[in-house]
Amino acid sequence: MKIVLATGNKGKLREFRQMCKEAVIPFSDLLEPFEIIEDGDTFAQNALIKARTIYGRLGEGYVVIADDSGISLPLLNGAPGIYSARYAGEQASDKENLHKLIEAIKEKGVQSASAYYTAAIAIVSRYGEYVVHGWMHGDVVVEIRGEKGFGYDPIFIPKGYTQTLGELDDEVKSTISHRAQALVLAKPIIKMLQAK
Numbered sequence: 001m002k003i004v005l006a007t008g009n010k011g012k013l014r015e016f017r018q019m020c021k022e023a024v025i026p027f028s029d030l031l032e033p034f035e036i037i038e039d040g041d042t043f044a045q046n047a048l049i050k051a052r053t054i055y056g057r058l059g060e061g062y063v064v065i066a067d068d069s070g071i072s073l074p075l076l077n078g079a080p081g082i083y084s085a086r087y088a089g090e091q092a093s094d095k096e097n098l099h100k101l102i103e104a105i106k107e108k109g110v111q112s113a114s115a116y117y118t119a120a121i122a123i124v125s126r127y128g129e130y131v132v133h134g135w136m137h138g139d140v141v142v143e144i145r146g147e148k149g150f151g152y153d154p155i156f157i158p159k160g161y162t163q164t165l166g167e168l169d170d171e172v173k174s175t176i177s178h179r180a181q182a183l184v185l186a187k188p189i190i191k192m193l194q195a196k
Contacts, residue, residue, distance in 0.1 A: 070085065115137075
């Protein structure tokens with residue numbers, strides 16, 4: 001069975017390909033691009049919405065993987081959370097979201113705050129649906145540091161490190177990230193499905 005990733009995000013696709021040694025095909029290679037309405041209340045619900053939608057269009061013979069992830073700050077009552085990709089508005093760029101979060105932190109009168117990333121990975125195939133989670137804890141700072149990664153990476157310092165994800169090498173990020181933690185749990189499921 002072919003593994004299809006239900007995302008149009010090039011950063012996520014690159015990370016999945018680095019972490020998942022098997023061939024991962026973006027759904028855009030198989031289907032015309034279309035919008036998926038992510039109206040779930042949790043990362044898991046949104047990941048399932050994406051995976052079910054793509055699987056529904058492709059049908060049997062595919063294992064569809066979808067990820068929904070974001071950053072949450074206790075200081076901001078969990079925001080941006082499931083709205084991380086559209087924190088500054090529906091069509092906001094990564095840069096606009098990043099700057100809005102920096103301003104929200106500054107408005108609280110602090111230069112850094114504890115934060116954590118959540119990744120929910122949904123796996124849908126003819127054999128059923130599965131969801132796994134991974135987390136990465138650390139701090140966000142109001143200074144943008146580094147050009148690597150995407151999203152909020154240039155302001156997030158993982159616990160135990162002094163550099164942001166924007167400064168750390170991809171090899172390091174691919175072992176400690178929330179997505180990497182979730183993939184550790186997803187890989188045995190994917191292998192089991194491929195063996196059926």
